[in-house]
Amino acid sequence: MFAFLQKIGKSLMFPIATLPAAALLLRLGSGDLLGAVPNEAIQYIASIMAASGNAILGNLPIIFAIGIAMGFAHDNSGGAALAGAIAQLVLVAVLGAVNADLNMGVFGGIISGITAGLLYNKFYNVKFPEWLSFFGGRRFVPIITSVVITLLGAILAVIWGPVQDGIDAVGNWIIGAGALGYSAYGFLNRLLIPVGLHHVINTVVWFDFGEFTNAAGEVVKGDINRFLNGDTTAGYFQAGFFPIMMFGLPGACLAMYFAAKKEKRAAVGGMFVSIALTAFLTGVTEPIEFTFMFLSPVLYGVHAVLTGVSLAVAHVIGFRDGFGFSAGLMDWLLNFGLADKPLMLLPLGLAFGAVYFVIFYVVIKKLDLKTPGREDDEEETEGASAVTSDLDVRAYHTIEALGGQQNIKQIDYCTTRLRLTVGDASQVDDKVLKQTGARGVMRISKTNVQVIIGTSVEFLAEAMKERLKKGNPAPANVALQQVASTPEQSVEATIASSDFEMPITGELLPLSEVPDEAFSSGMMGPGFGINPQDGTVYAPFDGQVVMIFPTKHAIGLKADTGVEILIHVGLDTVKLNGEGFETLVTDGQIIQRGDALIKVDLASIKTLVPSLVTPVIFTNLTGQEVKLEKSGYQRAGSSNIISINK
Template sequence: MYSFLQRIGKSLMFPIATLPAAALLLRLGQDDLLGIPFLSAAGGGIISNLALIFAIGIAMGLAHDSNGGAALAGAIAYLVLTEAIVTINETIDMGVFAGIISGIVGGLLYNKFYDVKFPQWLAFFGGRRFVPIITAGVMTLVAAVLGYVWPTVQLGLDATGEWILNAGMLGVGTYGFLNRLLLPTGLHHVINTIVWFDFGEFTTASGEIVRGEINRFLSGDPTAGPFLSGFFPIMMFGLPAAALAMYATAKKERKAVVGGMFFSIGFTSFLTGITEPIEFSFMFLSPILYVVHALLTGVSMMIAYALDIRHGFGFSAGAIDYVLNYGLAENPLLLLVMGLGFGAVYFFIFYFLIIKLDLKTPGREDEDAEDGNADVGDQGLDVRAYHTIEALGGSENIKAVDYCTTRLRLSVKDADQVDEKGLKQTGAMGVMRISKTNVQVVIGTTVEFLADAMKKRLSSGNQPPAYADGQVAITPEEPVLSKEIIAGDFAMPIDGEIIPLADVPDEVFAKGMMGQGFGIIPKGETLHSPVDGRVVSVFPTKHAIGIESDTGVEILIHVGLDTVKLNGEGFKLLVEQGQLVERGDELLRIDWAFIEANAPSAVTPVIFTNLGEQQLHVLKQGNVRQGTVDVVEVR
């Protein structure tokens, strides 16, 4: 369930990215600011359709291939649900919760039916075209059930609201807690409607009767404001501090990616009081933080009530409304003091819990390389994929297949079912059991093609490969040929300090799972070919290059560690796959300042991946200039 919630949280990152701009447009267009309805309508177009946007985002995020067909299924699920449910009870308004349910149903149905097969006369409706059809049918049943169940939920909330309104400081605190806790479901609007627009009554100097906490405050009622004041410290200070804590705890290599987002949504919360961009960025990824946030909101409401602070807003509890309504407030400066205190509390609590519990807030997720799209048709690779799957415990034991530069990253049901010996017989260089459900298999530079072949086989149940003689066996290995590099044929690829492979701060490289080699602490800005040969692999993220020497030795140069996550930033590629190169030709230019700021290490392993039993001899240590020969030899 925790993993499932994390996937939902990640799915919301795309729609959340649109919210700061929408919030600013919506607020700036209000009558008390620029008074331009066009701006408000532009921003409101996004905010008012947030449930639909979430349905699309979640469905696409849950889809195994992020296909647009899943997004369409999520949208159809939402439209069916919201249109059908009001025919049973026209007072039902599920808010964002309708979008979340629709997105989950659409995404799961897509994964179940995206490749369904029908007879020839119905073939047009098979595959992805069937997903919207089945989604409409399922959501019709869901709407029928919720049409009768949801009113009971709303009645319970109404009763809770009546108690809150008459329970003094405890009621105010409970309202603040439930206001945030119910935000993911959209049910906070039910309580807000009662408090903001129905609670209490005040007669103005002109004899007009106004109702609700907001209307009474703006009309000058001296008793209005307790149910509004406590939001200002949270929205102006607390949540921006939470965003700062999430940025501070993000992985070093991810800070540049998430920093802009956190600044944007933090500033939006402070200025406008629109907090959903921050809250949705962590409520599913780390639910425990969201409960803490809801509790702190309740505490803020109670403290403001105890200090007899009375302030209010017409839109939300941001800096704009704080300034605009300052003249109507009582003790408003105390809110700034509270805000500074809550900012510190939010930062330290969030920082502590994220580090202590290793919570996967934005920037701390386990990000892997993007799926490749290589066309795998080679029979030998297909056979290897079959036996690799079997050694992993069979298709029923594999939940998900992904990969990075050299490793398969697998989610399995039971890591104990993985046959390490069998994997090595298929050509794997090493196996790492990360947990009971996560395994990594070191394959080498062909991992992309093997992963794609495995995915194709898993989609069809990993049927044994068929041959003319009906036998199933791994294709015979190619005879091992003697490969060599004489000392004068290999040149230092970049200025730097040569270190033993065992000192490279990465277990896979240091233990020689990828092959023999050495590490470089680089000092130059350009990577050169160390041998005469051919570029056999250039990774899409540009951080690693594979070269085959003219004597048959395969060399992998991996620039920095964990640099796959930089998505090519900091690298300028100077060659292309298949290109012939001579010793000393430029391969790659590197921005080391960027790499060192965003990756765990700049140490660059140079790995000889196909030596077999032959020994690599490293002839030099310490600082070596680029182009220097007599660095290594293989005989």
């Protein structure tokens, strides 16, 4: 159920992405902006813009149906999108035929999209006898969708009345509860971000709560739509986010900067300035929140509480505002004319910025939280913390740090990490694991742990398995003996932007957007991600193949300049055991830019793994940053896509 809800939350991003365009068009065309200019030509343009914006906001249910169907489809197919649109049209017709007063709104679009997406995944490759073959495969999906949604609509027509009344009652209670209701929403909004379910609650509040009849006589629902259409009671579910996004979280960045060790402030300062400015201008706060979300859950809890307080305070003092994208400077300026007391944001924001700074600084210092720049030295430098290169000794200490032989139920591994089933994850000693050379520890559940090792993981895992067969007896030289370097110790290396090419055709992504914490957090090193659109992996530079993983899903390369990279095709693809992968080179082979390395059948593996996003990790950079110089779709062989900076 949790995974299903997460999938809904992710799919909601397709239709939600249309909101900025709708809000911008509607606001620019409004009577207090371009519509107020005493010029017929400009007013004509304004009317077109306002109509365009309302066309999107007025058809959100079918937009949600299309977007969610695509999100649920295993290949994001347009066939699923068509089925989603048909499902929504049929559902509205069935409900109207039974009871004209029923209005499922965006909920109807969500149900239609989920139904169409699930049916697409089940029937997209269905085969019929030759005389019926025209209706097989993807063509069958809209047909079966219309039948299923007709039956579902008939059921919903009977039961939705009480459900609709219940949702309206909850919405009215929250709105009627005033500061308490707004505070509860703000708290839950931030609290659900780590699990990706905040989009679910946002959809209810932003697109369903409340009703308002606009100037054209149309009934609009949801806090965003009502606000943009001039409802003076809407916007309180949005206003309280402005002080947090524009001032509070930048204040947290300032606190983390000053809490960092003095010798490390220069290294983390640039990052904090960048992500704070992003939050202030656009309201995009995930880069800040993910900086401390997993490192410091205490701070994230404080952040969720303060967000709830901000929404409550905004309501109490009468500050009302809204956004089409997020609560940043751009939306604040754009909606200045629609807001109540918009200038109250300045003192309110400065106050929250100060509160965030003080609380974050004190909590970080008091609890010695390992926010950026405060990590222990032994946790940052593998050379000072890794045990002797004797693999047998390292395997012994790793087993003991995992709770001993009795706590280890199963050992598996992929390209860079140990995947372990344990009796009790709380018995795992993170500190000792890092002293043995581990780069990080991830607790997936109470019985599943992943330990980030690096590309030598295969050898460590096999050594551990051999030791477990013998009962893990203590080796003769059992002490943790620090050494100056390890086989994976970082070295000074670089490569010119013009000498590094895009290895796979696809969409270029920042490392933070790779949906796997071990990669996105930088545990394995800096780099970037690619959402591949083609199944061939090419050499990005001149150099040598240094490792091909046995299951063919990952390859290690070393450039002539000394830079080493790991290309990991898809996530969790190790479990495919090489199915769908074909290697075109061998270990130790000399390669040139553009040489084909691996071929992948993307269509066949897409439904079998969590994601096709491919991390490209630089495994031996010292104090250097990999910066994306391009974004979006790039063809394999494109150069100047990255730069390596100190």
